[in-house]
Amino acid sequence: MPKIETVQRHSLFLLVWLLHIVLAVAYTTAIPLGEAPDEPAHLTYAQFIANKGGLPATLTERREAGYRSTWPPLYHVLVAAPVAAVGDTPPTRLKAVGDTPRRLIPTNGQTIASFIHTEDETWPWRGVSLAWHLGRFISVILSALAVVVTYLIGLQLTGDRLISTGAAAVHGFLPELLFIGSVINDDSLLILLSSSVLLVITIYTKPTSIPTLSQFLLLGGLLGLATVAKYNALPLWGVVLVWFIWLAVTKWPYSITQSGQPAVPLSIIGRLVWPALALLVGALLTGGWWFLFIWRNFNQIAAQGLIGGSLAALGAGTSDASLRQISTGSGFSLPSLSAWLEWFVTLFKSFWGLFGGGGTIEFPSWIYLLLAIFCLLAFISLTATLITNPLSKTPTPDNLHLSSHPKQPSPQKPALTPKTLPTPRTLSTPKTPQTLPTPPLFFLLIPLFYFPLPILRFILSGSIGETAQGRHLFPALSLIALSLILGLAHFSRYAGYVTRHRQKKLPAEQTTSQNPIFTILIFCLFLFALSLYGLYLIKTSYPPLIPLRTTDVHPLENQLDVNLAEGVDLIGYEIAPPVDGILPVTLLWRADSVPPEDYLIDLTITDGSGQPIGNWSGQPIGGRYPTRAWDKGDILRDQIRVPLLTPLTDTQPTLTLTLLTSNPQSAN
Secondary structure, X not given: OHHHHHXXXXXXXXXXXXXXXXXXXXXXXXXXXXXXXXXXHHHHHHHHHHHHOOOOOOHHHHHHHOHHHHOXXXXXHHHHHHHHHHOOOOOOOOEEHHHOHHHHOOOOOOOOOOEEOEXXXXXXXXXXXXXXXXXXXXXXXXXXXXXXXXXXXXXXXXXXXXXXXXXXXXXXXXXXXXXXXXXXXXXXXXXXXXXXXXXXXXXXXXXOEEOOHHHHHHHHHHHHHHHOOOHHHHHHHHHHHHHXXXXXHHOXXXXXXXXXXXXXXXXXXXXXXXXXXHHHHHHHHHHHHHHHHHHHHHOOHHXXXXXXXXXXXXXXXXOOHHHHHHHHOOOOOOOOHHHHHHHHHHHHHHHHOEEOOOOOEEOOHHHHHHHXXXXXXXXXXXXXXXXXXXXXXXXXXXXXXXXXXXXXXXXXXXOOOOEEOOOOOOOOOOOOOOOOOOOHHHHXXXXXXXXXXXXXXXXXXXXXXXXXXXXXHHHHHHHHHHHHHHHHHHHHHHHHHHHHHHHOOOXXXXXOOHHHHHHHHHHHHHHHHXXXXXXXXXXXXXXXXXXXXXXXXXXXXXXXXXXXXXXXXXXXXXXXXXXXXXXXEEEEEEEOXXXXXXXXXXXXXXXXXXXXXXXXXXXXXXXXXXXXXXXXXXXXXXXXXXXXXXXXXXXXXXXXXXXXXXXXXXXX
């Protein structure tokens, strides 16, 4: 039963993957709609594509599609499919705080929320809420696939299932990744495509093999897709370029004849031209259409010349400060030392977990400090290992476990594996692929490629909030997670060496296999607990939903239609039996226009003789949603607990409702 054996071999990873999916679903349902970076703008972009059947081709259309419409649209095209399927089913809009100043009235402007969240967002989802959640589930699927790719990258580079599973767990349990990967955000697609490019490179990087032209075409196609997912894929081009140069230096001096023998060295041009063309053709086929589209519709060559006008097409109509700097060619000033310190601290925090649309929900400071200690220990131990045990050595149980060949190769050859290049027998040059530094060190350094872009954007814009975002490093998350797990695994070994040396115990080789498992398990469990804590922080940081609907309203027992004041109708009420001296009263309000002022409710209960036996006064919904914030068509269910002075008798009591206004006139 090969399939059962395969599942058993990877059972630990499958458990990690299942836990990630459960966490992602929990995050996507717990995060209020619109309370994530740029999420409303991403949805607006997808809605434009769904409604218009195409991309915005003018500045006017870009303004209609929102500020994200200046960015590549591949992710938004995916989200546009469920948006188009839902169509114009009501409700068609949620209550964004920025739509009107009246939305600031309920909280007096003191809120972290971007929306007033109402029961229009509850299950069963309808209209825009349904489209929004379907778009989020696309992100969840993309994020789950990226965790699988991280595991495969770990297997390719180490051949160690424990290390690979640990890297997948860091990826899958990272609170910020769960947050970003569970909402409508193009980072989820970029992470998957970038990780896929890195996986293909690891598969193609073999000591005695050379990629074919079709494989370069595939790599270029993935690179083009990543670019039209988000411009933050730019560092990936640098990664592929360095890897391409490494191939040219180490492998392409040798070719193969039909007899399988090494031929004469190829010329430099012969080594580079055809593979480079295949790579570029693949990228142009999948990503060139976007740049042709924006150049054709938004170039400013007539005003700024060929180069400047072509670059201006990238930022036409954008609100991104760094893109504006590039397109306009305006100057910049270097940030201060304190600004740089704040930038790096914010970058670190937002890599591990900053939640909410503006990053206003964060972990306690001691958690970030503990994470910094973990990272420092991993960095020191991994650096020490690289110095004392170079990657060019043959891997041993105490080495870095970074090998070009997995320990347990699959009996079937992977579909992406390049053709084998026989080792030259007669060439005496020392610069063969086997004697130069092996590629795994290059893979561990790949995350460094992603720092210059946010640093450059910070220099150009000076905005910490816009540029110090840890998610900008997530395209390299697979390798960051792998490096962290490797570092922690070796830290446990170094700690074991020191302990045994001081206690003069048995040699390290007899017990080294246990320490890495313990260290990796502890850190992964810590991240899992941290992700649960992040979920708790998100759920407790927002107030309960306003009991307001604009569609599918359930009527109350007693229906009526009475206008009590300008813009305020009472369309139903319900009185429940008293409990412990409290009379539950439910009122159903409807706004037929925007009320001009904040009304107060006065409820009085009188007995058969007209004597008051209970009273309650206050604003609707307990003051959480004053009447001036109401919109036309809003229907609110207001549950009021009226205290009783005396128990109700058999005589039918009378309930009197009065709206109190700021003018002498009132309505009963």
